[in-house]
Amino acid sequence: MEGQSSPCHNTTDKKLTELALLYQFSTTLLSTIRLNKLTHLILTALTSGSSPLFERAMLFLHNEKSHTLQGMLGVTNGTSENLIVVGSSANPLSSRWDISDEVISRQRATEFCNRIRATRIDIDGSCDIINRVMTRNSLFHTDEASNDNCPACNSLRNLGVTVFAAVPLLSRDKNLGMIAVDNPLSGNRITLDDLHFLQLLANQAAMAIENSMLYNRIEEAHSNLRDARERLVRGERLAAVGEMAAKLAHELKNPLITIGGFARRLLKTLVSNSREHRYADTISKEVDRLEKMLTDILTFSSKPMICFNYAHCDLEEILKECFEICSAPLDDNNISLVTSFEGGPWTVLGDAHQLKQVFLNLILNASESMESGGTLTVSLKKAVRDKETVIVSIRDTGGGIHPDMMKRIFDPFFTTKPKGTGLGLAIVKRILMNHNGAIEAANQDQGAVFRVRLPLA
Ligand SMILES: Nc1ncnc2c1ncn2[C@@H]1O[C@H](COP(=O)(O)OP(=O)(O)O)[C@@H](O)[C@H]1O
Ligand SMILES: [Mg+2]
Numbered sequence: 378m379e380g381q382s383s384p385c386h387n388t389t390d391k392k393l394t395e396l397a398l399l400y401q402f403s404t405t406l407l408s409t410i411r412l413n414k415l416t417h418l419i420l421t422a423l424t425s426g427s428s429p430l431f432e433r434a435m436l437f438l439h440n441e442k443s444h445t446l447q448g449m450l451g452v453t454n455g456t457s458e459n460l461i462v463v464g465s466s467a468n469p470l471s472s473r474w475d476i477s478d479e480v481i482s483r484q485r486a487t488e489f490c491n492r493i494r495a496t497r498i499d500i501d502g503s504c505d506i507i508n509r510v511m512t513r514n515s516l517f518h519t520d521e522a523s524n525d526n527c528p529a530c531n532s533l534r535n536l537g538v539t540v541f542a543a544v545p546l547l548s549r550d551k552n553l554g555m556i557a558v559d560n561p562l563s564g565n566r567i568t569l570d571d572l573h574f575l576q577l578l579a580n581q582a583a584m585a586i587e588n589s590m591l592y593n594r595i596e597e598a599h600s601n602l603r604d605a606r607e608r609l610v611r612g613e614r615l616a617a618v619g620e621m622a623a624k625l626a627h628e629l630k631n632p633l634i635t636i637g638g639f640a641r642r643l644l645k646t647l648v649s650n651s652r653e654h655r656y657a658d659t660i661s662k663e664v665d666r667l668e669k670m671l672t673d674i675l676t677f678s679s680k681p682m683i684c685f686n687y688a689h690c691d692l693e694e695i696l697k698e699c700f701e702i703c704s705a706p707l708d709d710n711n712i713s714l715v716t717s718f719e720g721g722p723w724t725v726l727g728d729a730h731q732l733k734q735v736f737l738n739l740i741l742n743a744s745e746s747m748e749s750g751g752t753l754t755v756s757l758k759k760a761v762r763d764k765e766t767v768i769v770s771i772r773d774t775g776g777g778i779h780p781d782m783m784k785r786i787f788d789p790f791f792t793t794k795p796k797g798t799g800l801g802l803a804i805v806k807r808i809l810m811n812h813n814g815a816i817e818a819a820n821q822d823q824g825a826v827f828r829v830r831l832p833l834a
Pocket of ligand 1: 786792798802803
């Protein structure tokens with residue numbers, strides 16, 4: 378390190394060198410805001426060069442929550458080469474140091490550093506040494522013997538640190554932690570002068586560390602704010618789109634019903650198997666599909682579906698009604714139905730119409746997944762642990778759900794079907810939430826299983 382290798386002949390020379398060093402140190406710290414780099418620069422400056430200030434330096438930061446000192450970094454003279462001088466290397470007053478990312482990662486990879494980083498020192502349970510640095514904010518000098526029974530001294534001794542000195546990191550009224558130094562190779566005594574100089578450096582370091590921490594906090598707050606704003610804008614936009622969709626769906630529904638009605642009337646009058654009959658049939662089927670889609674959109678975009686028609690509903694009855702409604706698609710797809718409704722009664726408090734919608738959607742999805750036949754198994758049973766909860770399980774043999782899509786199937790508008798709306802499961806989830814229930818999907822055997830939980834009345 379610049380200025381350190383020249384021997385000091387007298388006190389004035391030494392003081393001048395130290396002053397230049399301090400100046401260079403503070404210029405260096407002012408130019409760095411990244412906490413990680415800052416800590417490496419600080420410890421490297423303390424241990425760098427052929428005649429370093431100290432052979433090893435360790436940084437511990439105060440964790441206010443756990444009231445511990447947390448090891449952050451350890452640098453030894455062996456790994457502290459390569460401080461880069463930026464500016465004129467001949468003039469310490471117009472230059473600063475820098476450190477490369479490669480040196481930083483090399484320092485980080487040493488065993489010494491890893492051991493420091495794994496160290497936690499309980500401040501309250503410590504002996505006078507740590508207490509003096511952390512509570513009374515004063516420096517610790519090596520001449521004093523460390524306490525054999527102290528856990529803090531022991532954790533340092535375990536790091537091979539026996540004779541050492543430590544100074545607090547003071548910034549304004551706060552104690553941010555401590556820097557400890559030692560000379561294990563030469564065994565050179567750390568003088569009180571050395572220690573006072575270390576305290577000067579540590580004060581600069583503490584200020585820089587605090588600034589960097591504050592900067593990080595501002596950055597984090599800024600990024601949180603940006604995220605929140607984006608979410609808000611997106612939410613507002615979605616709400617506007619939803620409102621427009623609802624309006625559109627509402628406007629479209631009436632003419633569609635008229636078209637469907639006329640198409641069905643035409644079907645009755647036209648000769649079957651004629652071309653016109655086929656056309657009218659297509660119109661009628663497409664209108665049905667569009668109507669269903671509009672109903673889904675209207676259901677989903679209506680304000681939260683809090684049910685006002687709370688009543689005692691029999692789940693078994695609701696399911697049986699659903700089977701009846703779905704009998705055509707189930708038969709068309711050659712799907713056999715297996716049910717198991719032992720026990721009961723399965724009474725829940727809720728809106729029967731909405732609950733029917735839940736099971737209809739699940740049964741239709743299952744039937745759509747088994748277009749070339751299969752088995753639909755529907756069962757009702759009590760939850761294993763919670764006897765106040767009923768689990769309705771709807772299982773198919775339609776090949777299941779791709780694991781990549783599992784997370785998204787309940788998202789509104791997520792669909793893998795060419796003519797799907799992607800609203801079925803989103804509606805299901807919302808209705809169940811309003812009934813204090815829940816739903817989960819999984820793959821089982823040759824298909825998917827949806828388990829609905831509802832609190833029993
Ligand atoms: N029983 C099931 N088997 C396989 N995939 C399913 C099943 N139920 C739902 N899915 C998947 O979840 C997606 C979303 O379902 P849903 O919200 O009902 O919308 P849609 O049926 O209109 O596609 C479906 O497109 C499908 O990929
Ligand atoms: Mg669906």
